[in-house]
Amino acid sequence: MVRTFIQRSLTYRALVELGEVGSLFWKTLRNLLKKPREHQTFLQQLEEIGVRSLPVVSLTAAFGGLVFGFQTYIGFHRYIGAGSEALGGPIITLALAKELIPILTGLMISGRVGSSMAAEIGTMKITEQIDALHSLGANPVRYLVVPRTLAAFFMTPCLTLYGDIIGVAAGYFYMVVLMGVNRVTYLTNTTQYLELWDVMTGLIKAAVFGVVIAVVGCWQGMETEGGAEGVGRATTRTVVISSITILILNFFISKALPASLSQ
Amino acid sequence: MIRIINLHKAFGDNQVLRGVELTVATGETMVVIGQSGSGKSVLLKHIIGLMKPDLGEIWVDDTEATKLDEDELQGFTRKFGMLFQGAALFDSMTVAENVAFGLERHTNYPREEIRRMVEESLARVGLHGVEDMLPYELSGGMKKRVGLARAIAYEPEIMLYDEPSTGLDPIRADAINDLINMLKRDMGVTSVVITHDMASSYKIADRIAMLYEGVILEVGTPDEIRNSRNPIVQQFIHGESQGPIKTW
Numbered sequence: 001m002v003r004t005f006i007q008r009s010l011t012y013r014a015l016v017e018l019g020e021v022g023s024l025f026w027k028t029l030r031n032l033l034k035k036p037r038e039h040q041t042f043l044q045q046l047e048e049i050g051v052r053s054l055p056v057v058s059l060t061a062a063f064g065g066l067v068f069g070f071q072t073y074i075g076f077h078r079y080i081g082a083g084s085e086a087l088g089g090p091i092i093t094l095a096l097a098k099e100l101i102p103i104l105t106g107l108m109i110s111g112r113v114g115s116s117m118a119a120e121i122g123t124m125k126i127t128e129q130i131d132a133l134h135s136l137g138a139n140p141v142r143y144l145v146v147p148r149t150l151a152a153f154f155m156t157p158c159l160t161l162y163g164d165i166i167g168v169a170a171g172y173f174y175m176v177v178l179m180g181v182n183r184v185t186y187l188t189n190t191t192q193y194l195e196l197w198d199v200m201t202g203l204i205k206a207a208v209f210g211v212v213i214a215v216v217g218c219w220q221g222m223e224t225e226g227g228a229e230g231v232g233r234a235t236t237r238t239v240v241i242s243s244i245t246i247l248i249l250n251f252f253i254s255k256a257l258p259a260s261l262s263q
Numbered sequence: 264m265i266r267i268i269n270l271h272k273a274f275g276d277n278q279v280l281r282g283v284e285l286t287v288a289t290g291e292t293m294v295v296i297g298q299s300g301s302g303k304s305v306l307l308k309h310i311i312g313l314m315k316p317d318l319g320e321i322w323v324d325d326t327e328a329t330k331l332d333e334d335e336l337q338g339f340t341r342k343f344g345m346l347f348q349g350a351a352l353f354d355s356m357t358v359a360e361n362v363a364f365g366l367e368r369h370t371n372y373p374r375e376e377i378r379r380m381v382e383e384s385l386a387r388v389g390l391h392g393v394e395d396m397l398p399y400e401l402s403g404g405m406k407k408r409v410g411l412a413r414a415i416a417y418e419p420e421i422m423l424y425d426e427p428s429t430g431l432d433p434i435r436a437d438a439i440n441d442l443i444n445m446l447k448r449d450m451g452v453t454s455v456v457i458t459h460d461m462a463s464s465y466k467i468a469d470r471i472a473m474l475y476e477g478v479i480l481e482v483g484t485p486d487e488i489r490n491s492r493n494p495i496v497q498q499f500i501h502g503e504s505q506g507p508i509k510t511w
Contacts, residue, residue, distance in 0.1 A: 135313070
């Protein structure tokens with residue numbers, strides 16, 4: 001009875017799940033350099049994660065940049081005074097590159113790609129396709145998880161960099177084109193205070209988020225049980241777990257990484 | 264030769280296998296019968312290393328399957344071909360890619376040779392001109408036959424069949440029985456077949472084993488099983504709802 005109570009407790013389940021996902025991550029690392037390498041699956045995943053996410057990342061980054069420009073304009077105008085809005089350039093760029101775009105990209109990829117990984121692998125699990133892979137001499141971790149994790153590791157920073165450009169351009173568009181802020185002051189301030197490290201910080205975070213999304217999606221897929229309902233549960237859990245993990249990790253990575261390399 | 268020694272497996276509180284002992288000789292066709300949910304598929308998945316037992320050993324020739332690590336298992340599966348209950352075709356691949364999958368991993372044949380072997384395997388199961396179709400375009404019976412073509416394509420030493428005739432019409436089912444017999448006769452393949460179909464069992468089996476409540480209740484030739492004095496075996500092979508086996 002005590003055993004059953006412990007097994008039903010949330011802490012116990014959380015520890016078991018942490019063990020499962022940790023074990024899958026470790027297996028993925030161990031299989032990274034082993035042959036045969038699944039080049040074709042890797043290329044397919046690069047396209048799936050990267051190219052097909054461009055529209056959603058474009059929209060998210062553009063409206064993220066616009067709304068951030070809007071709020072920055074209001075903030076400077078209200079608290080510092082008319083004419084000071086052009087000083088907001090570095091704030092917009094810094095916040096977008098270091099925090100907003102990596103998080104938004106991570107959340108979008110989690111919703112679009114992580115859930116799709118869980119659904120695809122989950123369906124393979126319940127229709128015995130993963131067992132079939134094994135019986136035909138393919139290691140399921142090497143065949144399914146490694147290419148997805150590698151592709152997410154490379155493509156999430158690429159999408160984030162692309163999102164940075166779109167977001168910063170949208171912020172500039174709002175401030176300079178729509179609100180008539182002084183273009184020279186805006187650009188001079190931005191280039192003066194922005195460091196390459198600020199962009200790098202965002203890209204490092206994005207690479208970590210990519211790995212989290214892929215490993216969580218694959219783990220949930222591999223653990224799927226119970227038919228169509230199980231697949232639905234796996235996709236939902238993937239989005240919830242990876243989104244929360246992204247938000248928590250973002251804070252700790254921000255704290256861990258130096259704010260600037262020039263100091 | 265396959266030797267299963269004292270095999271135990273539980274899923275949570277559900278003890279599925281409780282000490283299975285079974286030997287399958289090289290070139291023999293062993294049919295395992297038993298109720299739905301009695302652990303027949305679980306037994307099959309242990310033989311190929313898809314599942315690890317809680318206790319017990321499985322020897323395939325001189326290799327103990329339960330002790331192999333992930334990398335060793337990949338080479339070990341070269342000996343086996345497996346037909347899954349629902350065929351388990353890869354959704355995203357064409358029929359030809361499905362059948363070629365094991366060939367590409369288990370052999371070093373050039374692409375042209377693989378293409379030829381794929382066509383030959385499909386022809387063996389009576390399929391022609393389906394190479395470029397996707398699994399969702401096939402009927403249930405065709406999927407099963409593609410699954411069989413995929414399993415036999417690289418000419419494994421041991422074939423594991425999980426309900427090979429389920430979902431097929433009686434004529435196709437009998438054709439699959441002929442194919443199982445042909446693989447044994449021409450290539451000396453050792454087979455373990457899970458089925459509920461007693462007509463198939465009598466036609467293909469060298470020996471039949473009945474799995475009941477987690478153990479092998481009885482093993483014998485088709486005639487010995489047919490004439491068994493065990494009321495559980497008699498109830499099962501005659502498909503009667505009344506008897507010692509509880510229906511619900």
